[in-house]
Amino acid sequence: MKTVIYLDVLLLVNFLVAYLLLQATGVLTGQHAPFVRMLLGSACAAASALILFAPELAYPVQLAYKLATALVITALTFGWRDPLRLAAAACWYAALNILLAGLVFLVIFETGTTLLQTGNLAVYLRISPLLLLGLSGLCCGVIEAGLRFFRRRPARQETVGLEFELCGTRIHLRAALDTGCYLTDPITCMPVLVVSLADAGSRLPPEIRQYLTGWFAGSEQTAPPAGAQLRLIPCSTATQRSLLPGFAVQGIGLITPNGVLQLGRTAIAFAPESFGDAQYEAFYGSDFL
Structure with a gap:
C-alpha cells in the first residue's frame, strides 16, 4: 500500500504549526519578532519538514537535524546578535517541536489512527487543508486569549529609583520602563540601563560628563577617564544602527523602602x-528588573 503525501498540505501545515511554536518561543524567552521575520522563520521551518521524504535516519541524526534547524529558524526569526538569547530561543523551539512529535507518537500508539504519518521527527496530517486552517485559527485564538488572560498587569509604579557608582561617585536616578528597550552589554550579555546625558548630566562626575559631551559632539576621542571602563553598546532603531557609549559600573541597585536591592x-x-x-532620567527594559 502506498501513501500519497500532498506537498502543499505538508508545507502549509508545518508553516502554521511553526508560526504558533515561534510565537510560544517568543513568549517563553521574552523576545518579540517582527511579522516579516515570523513569516520567514515559519517558511524555513516548513521547508525543513521535507526531511519527511528522506530515508529513515538514526535517532541521534534526527535529533541533531532538529536542533540544527531550530537554531537556523530562531536566528532568522529573532536575530543572532545575542548568542545567549538565540541559544535559549533555539532550545525552547526545539523542545516544543520534540514535545509535539512525542504527543503525535502517543496518539498513534494509543489510537492506531491513520490520519497521522511521521518520519524523521517530521509530522504529516492527512486531513482537509480547510480543516487544518480552521484548527490553526482556533489554536491561534486560544493562544491569544491565554496570553491576554495570563499577561502580567502593568506595575502600579511607573518609575523606580536606581543607584550605581561611577568613578567613585554614587549616582541616584529615576528610571521608567520602556518595553521596546532590548539593549545588552556585549561583554556580559546582560540588559543595561539607558541614561539621558541631557537629563542626568549634572549628576555625573565632571570628567565623565566632559568625555560624553565630546563623544556626541564628534570630537576626536581620547582614553576614557581614569577608573572608567568604556562599553560600546549596540543600538538599533527603526531608522539607524549605532553604538552608544557606556561604562561598567559597580552594580546597579533598586532603591526600595527596605533598602537597596542589588540587581x-x-x-x-x-x-x-x-x-x-x-519624572525620570533613564530607561530600562522589561527584562531589567
Missing part, C-alpha cells in the same frame, strides 16, 4: 537626547 546589572549606556519627562 546584578553592571553596565549603563548613554543617549545624547532628553527623554522629555522630568
Whole structure:
C-alpha cells in the first residue's frame, strides 16, 4: 500500500504549526519578532519538514537535524546578535517541536489512527487543508486569549529609583520602563540601563560628563577617564544602527523602602537626547528588573 503525501498540505501545515511554536518561543524567552521575520522563520521551518521524504535516519541524526534547524529558524526569526538569547530561543523551539512529535507518537500508539504519518521527527496530517486552517485559527485564538488572560498587569509604579557608582561617585536616578528597550552589554550579555546625558548630566562626575559631551559632539576621542571602563553598546532603531557609549559600573541597585536591592546589572549606556519627562532620567527594559 502506498501513501500519497500532498506537498502543499505538508508545507502549509508545518508553516502554521511553526508560526504558533515561534510565537510560544517568543513568549517563553521574552523576545518579540517582527511579522516579516515570523513569516520567514515559519517558511524555513516548513521547508525543513521535507526531511519527511528522506530515508529513515538514526535517532541521534534526527535529533541533531532538529536542533540544527531550530537554531537556523530562531536566528532568522529573532536575530543572532545575542548568542545567549538565540541559544535559549533555539532550545525552547526545539523542545516544543520534540514535545509535539512525542504527543503525535502517543496518539498513534494509543489510537492506531491513520490520519497521522511521521518520519524523521517530521509530522504529516492527512486531513482537509480547510480543516487544518480552521484548527490553526482556533489554536491561534486560544493562544491569544491565554496570553491576554495570563499577561502580567502593568506595575502600579511607573518609575523606580536606581543607584550605581561611577568613578567613585554614587549616582541616584529615576528610571521608567520602556518595553521596546532590548539593549545588552556585549561583554556580559546582560540588559543595561539607558541614561539621558541631557537629563542626568549634572549628576555625573565632571570628567565623565566632559568625555560624553565630546563623544556626541564628534570630537576626536581620547582614553576614557581614569577608573572608567568604556562599553560600546549596540543600538538599533527603526531608522539607524549605532553604538552608544557606556561604562561598567559597580552594580546597579533598586532603591526600595527596605533598602537597596542589588540587581546584578553592571553596565549603563548613554543617549545624547532628553527623554522629555522630568519624572525620570533613564530607561530600562522589561527584562531589567
